[in-house]
Every structure is written in structure tokens, then in C-alpha cells.
Amino acid sequence: xxxxxxxxxxxxxxxxxxxxxxxxxxxxxxxxxxxxxxxxxxxxxxxxxxxxxxxxxxxxxxxxxxxxxxxxxxxxxxxxxxxxxxxxxxxxxxxxxxxxxxxxxxxxxxxxxxxxxxxxxxxxxxxxxxxxxxxxxxxxxxxxxxxxxxxxxxxxxxxxxxxxxxxxxxxxxxxxxxxxxxxxxxxxxxxxxxxxxxxxxxxxxxxxxxxxxxxxxxxxxxxxxxxxxxxxxxxxxxxxxxxxxxxxxxxxxxxxxxxx
Numbered sequence: 478x479x480x481x482x483x484x485x486x487x488x489x490x491x492x493x494x495x496x497x498x499x500x501x502x503x504x505x506x507x508x509x510x511x512x513x514x515x516x517x518x519x520x521x522x523x524x525x526x527x528x529x530x531x532x533x534x535x536x537x538x539x540x541x542x543x544x545x546x547x548x549x550x551x552x553x554x555x556x557x558x559x560x561x562x563x564x565x566x567x568x569x570x571x572x573x574x575x576x577x578x579x580x581x582x583x584x585x586x587x588x589x590x591x592x593x594x595x596x597x598x599x600x601x602x603x604x605x606x607x608x609x610x611x612x613x614x615x616x617x618x619x620x621x622x623x624x625x626x627x628x629x630x631x632x633x634x635x636x637x638x639x640x641x642x643x644x645x646x647x648x649x650x651x652x653x654x655x656x657x658x659x660x661x662x663x664x665x666x667x668x669x670x671x672x673x674x675x676x677x678x679x680x681x682x683x684x685x686x687x688x689x690x691x692x693x694x695x696x697x698x699x700x701x702x703x704x705x706x707x708x709x710x711x712x713x714x715x716x717x718x719x720x721x722x723x724x725x726x727x728x729x730x731x732x733x734x735x736x737x
Contacts, residue, residue, distance in 0.1 A: 487611070487637060487656050488578040489543040490571040496547045498523070501554050512569070512589040516582070519573040520566035520590060521546055523553055529560035531725060535599045537590055538565040539612030539619070545572030552609070555712040559721050566590040580656050587619040602626040602732055608633055610682065610707070614658025620667050627670040627728040629721070631711055632679055632703070634686045635661035664693040670731055671698045672724040674711065681707035697727050
């Protein structure tokens with residue numbers, strides 16, 4: 478019962494589609510690939526404009542714990558405006574992806590998406606992991622398991638255990654919980670540019686989570702304050718795209734420095 482309750486609190490996948498990749502208004506590919514354990518996953522790939530100075534960069538979106546990729550159309554649109562390629566995929570059990578979600582499974586799913594981009598011709602240092610909410614825990618683990626050029630954490634918690642203890646202070650969450658997604662412990666081990674974004678009005682994951690994550694991250698690191706509640710479309714907030722632009726410049730600078 479405890480495992481069932483915990484799983485139900487963390488994952489809220491839906492199979493129903495709210496939109497299609499075509500609604501982004503850009504060319505796209507509806508693709509499938511397999512995770513290492515054989516689970517078949519679905520994703521959308523949006524290529525950058527052919528004349529974009531950032532056409533060598535790809536943002537890999539690890540979305541939050543609810544819905545599916547059809548609920549991230551506007552996020553894809555906002556990121557594409559910065560001139561990058563975008564890959565957004567569904568974890569196992571979400572959308573058209575097979576299987577049932579779980580912590581290790583979602584890590585494998587992100588690695589499979591990373592591998593797809595590698596096979597597409599993107600250098601590891603040109604892949605940027607973007608984690609939205611729960612996706613921040615997945616994106617930070619991806620940055621430990623695979624080479625990436627940067628990490629973006631938007632409205633992300635320090636860990637599921639910390640968040641659960643806040644929601645259920647009368648339960649021994651830290652003792653009995655099995656799902657961790659411990660973002661905070663991973664950040665000190667990452668030596669890549671990091672952008673952390675959060676709103677003080679977040680009504681689900683407190684602003685202090687991102688403050689702690691930012692303190693734990695290594696330089697170069699950036700912080701951008703968003704507006705609105707947790708389930709509002711943060712990518713519509715003033716400053717979202719400008720923060721992404723500044724971060725991408727840092728990623729490109731770090732790449733140039735490494736090539737000298």
C-alpha cells in the first residue's frame with residue numbers, strides 16, 4: 478500500500494493527447510526509440526532553422542510528472558525561438574510510450590533520448606538537458622550518466638524525500654520512501670553550466686528548493702526568477718527566453734574554451 482501510494486503521488490501520466498507536434502507550427506518528426514531495457518518510447522524532434530547560429534545545439538526536454546509531450550507545445554515553441562533544436566520525449570507509461578514509470582526507468586528513458594540525439598549527429602557537449610519539475614531530477618541524473626553541455630532546472634525540488642516530508646510531515650517519508658530523485662546531491666558533482674529557474678509564487682514546490690539547488694551547483698551557474706504558480710506556463714513568464722539566451726551563450730563560450 479505504501480509503494481502504491483508513493484507511486485501515485487509522484488507519477489500522473491496521461492494517454493490522452495491535447496495537441497500534436499504540428500501545433501507548434503514548425504517542421505517536426507514523430508519518432509520512436511527503445512530504452513536499454515527494451516521499452517519503446519515516443520518523442521517529437523523539432524529541427525532548428527537551417528541558418529540558425531545555434532543549429533548545432535539540441536535541448537532535450539525532461540518534462541514534469543503529469544500529462545505528456547502534447548502538453549509541452551508552448552515550451553517547445555519558446556525554446557525553438559532561441560534557435561536550438563528541441564527533442565521532447567515521453568517517459569514510459571506517458572503518452573504513447575510503453576511500460577510503467579519508475580525512477581530507474583525514467584533515467585533509462587532520458588539516456589535513450591540522449592542516445593537518439595547522438596545518433597542524429599549531435600555532439601554530447603552540444604546537448605542541453607532541460608528538466609521541468611520532476612524532470613529536473615531526471616535531467617540532473619542524465620548529466621551524471623552521460624556527457625551534456627549544460628543543465629536547466631525549472632521549478633525543480635531538492636529531492637522527492639524533501640518534498641514528501643513537507644507535504645506529509647506526520648509520515649516517516651524519509652524512512653519508508655523508495656523514490657528519491659535527489660537533485661541536490663547530484664549538483665556538486667556536475668562541472669557544466671547550470672541554469673535554475675523558479676517562481677516565488679510556486680504553490681507546489683517551494684522557492685527554497687531552487688535556492689538550495691543553486692547554492693549546491695558549481696560555477697558557471699545562473700538563476701532566473703519566474704512568475705506564477707507551479708502549473709502555470711513558466712515559459713510565458715517575462716524573462717524566460719532572455720534567461721535561456723544568456724545561458725546558451727555561456728554554454729557556447731564554455732564549448733569554445735574547451736576547444737582551444
